Amino acid sequence: MKRYEDLSPSLRCIMTPGPVEVDPRVLRAMSFPILGQFDPEFTSIMNETMEMLRELFATGNQWAYPVDGTSRSGIEAVMVSLIAPGDRVLIPIFGRFGHLLHEIAERCGAEVFVIEKTWGSVFEPGEVIAAMHSFKPNVVAMVHGETSTGRVQPLAEIGRACRELDALFIVDAVATIGGVPVETDAWMLDAVIGGTQKCLSVPSGMAPITYNERAEAKLLTRKRVERGLRTSEVQPGELSFVRSNYFDLSMLQDYWSPLRLNHHTEMTSMLYALREGLRLTLEEGLEERFARHVLNEKALVAGLTAMGLELYGDPSCKLTVVTCVIIPEGVDGESVRSMLLERFGIEIASSFGPLKGLIWRIGTMGFSCRENNVLRVLGALEATLLRHGVSLPCGLAVQAALDVYEANIR
């Protein structure tokens, strides 16, 4: 029999747009022995997690709970539950993850209308609103922070327009939640999906979502009680029922409600991790946390610029937590990334589609977003570029970042 070794993953400095490093308190939470899913101690952990999620999403919504899967599972759960076959869905796309929303909406059987923006920029709210007037969608779905291009889309005006034109507004805030303000109620977002493995710094495995009464009303028109638990044969939602059992939010909310109607077996250890990640986030304070992300971005950008590197994309809509760097002419971007990982233990990200080979993406998210990591990645990148024959002004990058941190203390 083949022998498999003890697990002993190397310690990494993870400066990608996720997954990122995890606070030791969250790692420890996962090592606690488990409780049964209907144990009163466990259901009280479920309830506390819902409370904390409401604060995180800045919402008074009743429904705020995690879907059991990676971030993508939360997106699919919201879309498959809120988009009925034949619904008119508008997807404004400004990067790779907008294409994912298009992909999922199509699989839901929607009539999809797409408007696209050149990668590296975002939409003027008026452009989206004009498209809404012309396509008359029932649902608008878009990304808040695009990690593929490092851009952030302003949402408040679009949210108001969706309310006025009676469209449901679904927002993918996977990359922003916990690192950048996401104002569910103030911006009139009807359903929001957050990610765990980015600014919350909880390992991938859960997708926190929230949705309001407008979204719930649509959900309930499609509701179907699970076979084996039904009391009658006639089902109100028979015609437009949700094509997924796992992702049917009308069933998930019954499981997360005091009814505790049996559905899946809740992921115990992941929920422990999420609860601890949320506690850390709320203990730090959301405003303080957003400010920390801004400060570290500022230091990183100062360092990269001092090194003579050029940033990608329209600066007016730069996403705080992802910095896209143009790979200097003649440099093999993948060779630089490998050297950073193998010699320095630092991971930065490559990129997708039209940007492949053209930019690196450096994340400053959650627990990874801290001074010593920023200084470390700047020093190592400088050394690695030198080793690749790039001529650059030595020593300035780390000094420029230190200047930013010191100015912040004064």
Added chain:
Amino acid sequence: MKRYEDLSPSLRCIMTPGPVEVDPRVLRAMSFPILGQFDPEFTSIMNETMEMLRELFATGNQWAYPVDGTSRSGIEAVMVSLIAPGDRVLIPIFGRFGHLLHEIAERCGAEVFVIEKTWGSVFEPGEVIAAMHSFKPNVVAMVHGETSTGRVQPLAEIGRACRELDALFIVDAVATIGGVPVETDAWMLDAVIGGTQKCLSVPSGMAPITYNERAEAKLLTRKRVERGLRTSEVQPGELSFVRSNYFDLSMLQDYWSPLRLNHHTEMTSMLYALREGLRLTLEEGLEERFARHVLNEKALVAGLTAMGLELYGDPSCKLTVVTCVIIPEGVDGESVRSMLLERFGIEIASSFGPLKGLIWRIGTMGFSCRENNVLRVLGALEATLLRHGVSLPCGLAVQAALDVYEANIR
């Protein structure tokens, strides 16, 4: 701001049909710092996990990997990927989880044919084969071990018939994998779903699956490359494409293959846990592990019988890892369960649908399946029943179980 306390779940003796107690080695594995999803150290952990899953499923299949979600996610992924709208699907039902397969098949848009067996028994293979001749299904889906009734369905003859009649055979082995033999290749199962939180004793959160070339061939006819990653507009599987992106196995297998085509962000900590749970299982040895489950069941049954309790269901098809006990006349089953949990720290399960209030279900699964737990539950159940005014022969239950263990040593 509300203060949330440190996590400190009570230690439980979990004797339900899942989730069950987790080995400390698995809990520790989850506390290791994470790696990035494309870190070579991480992809090698993915590959090792696939190797170990092949052993677990007793298969030479290329594809054996976890779906990122609870057990139910694995069932839905296999069904939504292998059942096209309009497919003829036969579901033989002998308990609650057969109804779940029916539910999911319907949501996949299949034409579903159901045959039902009274709860507490299973099908004669000939009954299923006769139904296949009459309904001519493309797919047959059924449960191997029904935790709702504590029964196990023999599968080999049905598997052979599916091969002869050219139907795909999908098997839900969530409750049996790692505790009861599951012979994927020998029984000609085309796709099998296992569970983590039962006999593997890994926390809920992943669903290991395997499928063979027959299943893959069907999958590939439905394949669609994700928008944003496509090279051409015409898609071969355009007509019968899979209605889910998250659960599309043709995409998941590209992610688990050396291609590593980006899909979701793999659940790092859960994969660490699964790898460690598989290591523990293979170190113990599958045959030895199955024998341990048989021994502990024997001791539990001896103890319950000595206490004068009656078991539910046809003994010829009893599932080793779940023992269903008829609640004695006049006893409030829920009051007994609460007392066991609150005073003794022991959890046993209630039951679903037609059995609600009539039986308790006691699991002997994975890490929970050990002598000291069996003795503990017998002693505590006796004391609790006495406290509820049941007259029973005192002291015999634990002695009867000890007799079984001692006879096994001799």
